[in-house]
Amino acid sequence: MSQFVPTPPILLYIVDIINGKVAKEGEDKFSRWMLTSANGEKVYKVRITGTVVNKYFSPASEDKKAFASISIDDGTEVIRVKGWEDDATILNDALEESDEAEIIGRPRVSEDEIYLFPETVLKNEDYNKELYLRTKKIKRYAKKDFVISLEQTMETEDFQKEKKFIFDIILNSENGVDLEELIDQTKLAKSTIEAIIHDLLNNGDIYEPSALKYKNI
Numbered sequence: 001m002s003q004f005v006p007t008p009p010i011l012l013y014i015v016d017i018i019n020g021k022v023a024k025e026g027e028d029k030f031s032r033w034m035l036t037s038a039n040g041e042k043v044y045k046v047r048i049t050g051t052v053v054n055k056y057f058s059p060a061s062e063d064k065k066a067f068a069s070i071s072i073d074d075g076t077e078v079i080r081v082k083g084w085e086d087d088a089t090i091l092n093d094a095l096e097e098s099d100e101a102e103i104i105g106r107p108r109v110s111e112d113e114i115y116l117f118p119e120t121v122l123k124n125e126d127y128n129k130e131l132y133l134r135t136k137k138i139k140r141y142a143k144k145d146f147v148i149s150l151e152q153t154m155e156t157e158d159f160q161k162e163k164k165f166i167f168d169i170i171l172n173s174e175n176g177v178d179l180e181e182l183i184d185q186t187k188l189a190k191s192t193i194e195a196i197i198h199d200l201l202n203n204g205d206i207y208e209p210s211a212l213k214y215k216n217i
Contacts, residue, residue: 075191
């Protein structure tokens with residue numbers, strides 16, 4: 001019997017995974033892979049969303065197993081999801097390039113590449129669900145006072161201009177603005193908007209009066 005208690009999947013930005021570290025915890029048959037994220041969080045099962053930007057499939061032959069990989073981009077970074085044998089077939093059949101995907105998987109590392117071993121692979125065709133998951137990530141990071149690594153790579157002047165732009169839209173809205181409206185009005189990258197919303201929530205400049213909507217304090 002395993003000595004480990006099953007853990008739920010943790011919703012993360014891909015940059016937080018890529019800039020983290022993956023290593024085995026425990027010994028012998030009781031060992032399992034663990035990600036220490038860039039924010040220092042210990043994670044055994046990851047949940048990500050993003051766009052499929054690359055796909056590869058190699059069928060089984062006499063001397064090798066079937067293999068598939070998909071590359072997922074959430075606007076902060078790109079990570080590969082790799083599967084062999086039955087998992088390769090599932091990956092290959094479930095998603096095509098440009099699809100919006102939701103993946104639950106376990107972190108792995110090979111030759112310094114952090115990747116995910118899939119447990120659940122879904123094509124996300126519900127835009128409202130995509131927005132909900134993005135907002136959930138923003139709220140989670142703000143609540144835990146986590147940093148989205150993307151913020152650290154932005155030019156400070158540009159980030160402050162874009163932050164003021166978004167804050168002014170929220171400030172001038174009587175009933176609040178939802179994430180979809182901010183995307184439509186600003187034409188900024190989703191990842192940039194999320195980083196700014198995270199920063200505004202974390203600083204107490206705005207709050208979320210209802211799901212997917214932001215308003216000035």
